[in-house]
Amino acid sequence: MARILDGKAVAARLRAGLAERVAGIGFRPGLVVVRVGEDPASGVYVRNKDRAAREAGFESRTLHLSEDTAEDALLREIAALNADPAVDGILVQLPLPGHIRAEAAIAAVDPAKDVDGFHPINAGRLASGLPGLVPCTPRGVMHLLREAGVKLRGARAIVLGRSQIVGRPMAQLLLGADCTVTMAHSRTDDLPAECRRADILVAAVGRPEMVRGGWIKPGATVVDVGINRLPDGRLVGDVAFTEAETMAAAITPVPGGVGPMTIACLLENTLEAALARRA
Numbered sequence: 001m002a003r004i005l006d007g008k009a010v011a012a013r014l015r016a017g018l019a020e021r022v023a024g025i026g027f028r029p030g031l032v033v034v035r036v037g038e039d040p041a042s043g044v045y046v047r048n049k050d051r052a053a054r055e056a057g058f059e060s061r062t063l064h065l066s067e068d069t070a071e072d073a074l075l076r077e078i079a080a081l082n083a084d085p086a087v088d089g090i091l092v093q094l095p096l097p098g099h100i101r102a103e104a105a106i107a108a109v110d111p112a113k114d115v116d117g118f119h120p121i122n123a124g125r126l127a128s129g130l131p132g133l134v135p136c137t138p139r140g141v142m143h144l145l146r147e148a149g150v151k152l153r154g155a156r157a158i159v160l161g162r163s164q165i166v167g168r169p170m171a172q173l174l175l176g177a178d179c180t181v182t183m184a185h186s187r188t189d190d191l192p193a194e195c196r197r198a199d200i201l202v203a204a205v206g207r208p209e210m211v212r213g214g215w216i217k218p219g220a221t222v223v224d225v226g227i228n229r230l231p232d233g234r235l236v237g238d239v240a241f242t243e244a245e246t247m248a249a250a251i252t253p254v255p256g257g258v259g260p261m262t263i264a265c266l267l268e269n270t271l272e273a274a275l276a277r278r279a
């Protein structure tokens with residue numbers, strides 16, 4: 001049976017360490033989450049972020065704009081936050097309403113305050129192997145792998161999903177840690193066979209329990225990024241957990257795996273951004 005990689009516990013330790021550092025710097029790093037409209041899932045995430053930030057000694061607020069906010073009005077709000085010296089980190093919660101281009105909102109954030117790491121400048125730095133702000137979810141996954149002592153150098157890793165926010169940066173970080181990386185997606189031929197070669201499997205597709213036990217190399221490390229709400233209200237990942245658990249050496253649960261790490265890394269990015277802006 002696989003060892004459970006307890007993201008909730010690792011994230012709590014990470015937040016406690018950040019709280020200690022924040023207490024020692026003489027100011028409160030400021031985080032603003034920009035939320036447009038009423039996406040119900042966003043409500044939960046935004047509240048969780050806000051609570052975690054305050055508990056760790058950050059200044060946190062949510063700028064909640066109405067569903068019918070025009071794109072140029074949103075861009076003006078972002079420009080004002082860019083110009084506000086008390087604001088160290090800006091996160092524009094996704095998804096945005098359909099009439100707003102997410103790329104435009106992401107590109108409007110000052111790269112020095114882009115604690116999501118989604119701005120093309122930060123994505124380009126990551127792809128070039130340069131320092132910059134790294135997307136929270138992949139950063140959290142790397143923390144978990146390192147904390148668990150998973151061997152990275154030379155290991156075969158597969159990332160399922162190639163989104164800007166998870167799959168692509170995840171693959172870059174694994175590559176940077178000397179894994180041999182495969183990026184798989186909806187057009188991949190024979191996904192199960194690709195998966196069975198992997199020592200490390202990261203699933204970020206958004207399809208409930210798509211990855212079956214038989215896809216997993218015996219002894220592999222399985223990281224499940226997926227957060228899927230089933231019609232009956234249950235929250236499941238992209239991996240069929242009870243099947244995978246019998247094959248893997250280590251596996252993250254959903255909930256309690258990658259999700260809490262994402263929030264802890266958002267705070268880590270905000271502290272880094274705050275220190276870098278004052279350096």
Ligand SMILES: NC(=O)C1=CN([C@@H]2O[C@H](COP(=O)(O)OP(=O)(O)OC[C@H]3O[C@@H](n4cnc5c(N)ncnc54)[C@H](OP(=O)(O)O)[C@@H]3O)[C@@H](O)[C@H]2O)C=CC1
Pocket residue numbers: 137160161162163164165166167184185186187188191204205206207225226227228258259260262
């Ligand atoms: N735990 C956390 O902190 C976070 C969790 N999430 C969760 O992670 C999941 C992925 O999110 P995100 O990256 O934003 O999702 P996107 O929808 O942006 O991307 C999904 C990716 O999965 C690929 N894909 C879809 N279906 C298949 C399939 N049948 N076989 C192989 N690949 C497939 C797509 O391929 P293609 O490019 O070919 O279309 C795409 O690259 C979601 O469940 C989301 O809720 C997201 C962010 C944070």
Ligand SMILES: Nc1nc(=O)c2c([nH]1)NC[C@@H]1CN(c3ccc(C(=O)N[C@@H](CCC(=O)O)C(=O)O)cc3)C=[N+]21
Pocket residue numbers: 044045048091092093094095116136137227235254255256257258259260262263
């Ligand atoms: N600009 C932007 N940045 C994001 O980072 C971003 C976003 N938009 N939009 C939505 C996704 C999703 N996401 C999650 C954050 C925390 C949990 C989380 O804390 N999950 C807990 C609890 C889950 C629950 O109970 O609902 C867990 O997995 O244990 C999950 C998912 C961040 N995202």
